[in-house]
Amino acid sequence: MMKRIIAVAAVAASVGAGSVAGGTWWAHRFGTAHASARAATVYTCPMHPDYHSDHPGACPICGMALKEDRAGQTAGGDAAARALPSGAVQVSPERQQAIGIRVGVVSRSAGTRMLRTTGRVVADENRTYPIVAAVSGWMRNVGSVTTGDVVKKDQVLGSFFAPDAQFEMAQQS
Numbered sequence: 113m114m115k116r117i118i119a120v121a122a123v124a125a126s127v128g129a130g131s132v133a134g135g136t137w138w139a140h141r142f143g144t145a146h147a148s149a150r151a152a153t154v155y156t157c158p159m160h161p162d163y164h165s166d167h168p169g170a171c172p173i174c175g176m177a178l179k180e181d182r183a184g185q186t187a188g189g190d191a192a193a194r195a196l197p198s199g200a201v202q203v204s205p206e207r208q209q210a211i212g213i214r215v216g217v218v219s220r221s222a223g224t225r226m227l228r229t230t231g232r233v234v235a236d237e238n239r240t241y242p243i244v245a246a247v248s249g250w251m252r253n254v255g256s257v258t259t260g261d262v263v264k265k266d267q268v269l270g271s272f273f274a275p276d277a278q279f280e281m282a283q284q285s
Contacts (some may be wrong), residue, residue, distance in 0.1 A: 156181045161206035235259055249274030 155178035157163045157171035168178055196202055203213065254270040257263060 154181050155179065156206075158206075159210065161204070161210055233260065245272060245274070247274040247277045249277070 153166075155165045155168050157174065157176055158179055159176055160171060160173050163171055163173060165178055168180070170176065171178060203211075208215070249272055252271050252273045253268075255268060257269055263269065
């Protein structure tokens, strides 16, 4: 009986050792092929990291020279990205540069800044009133008032001359 147990243990040990050896051989043979395919040289544009090419040359988007990038290097980044907690986002440095993300230390600063921009000053049409004359004539002695100036009550802005106008003057006694 004891010889039988030893024989079964020996067979089990040799099957186990054969399995380990076969698995190692299989992983080495086919795993290396996949790893070498993943480690193939890929060329990317420094300004457009999402553009990939299998040969060197110029980027068709911006014309910059493509840089060599090992695809195996980015595979490790994918594994790190999968290890992030739920809801977290990781953006590669190349992608940050492409989309203009700037990272810095949070600090307190003044909330006011000077903003210079272009613009056009026009009259407020809700506060502009047309003057309609019932006679033909023209403007004379226009005052030096421009858009935006403050005017006072009874200030003369100009005079209107109408040669066809007839005025009656009543005399007070």
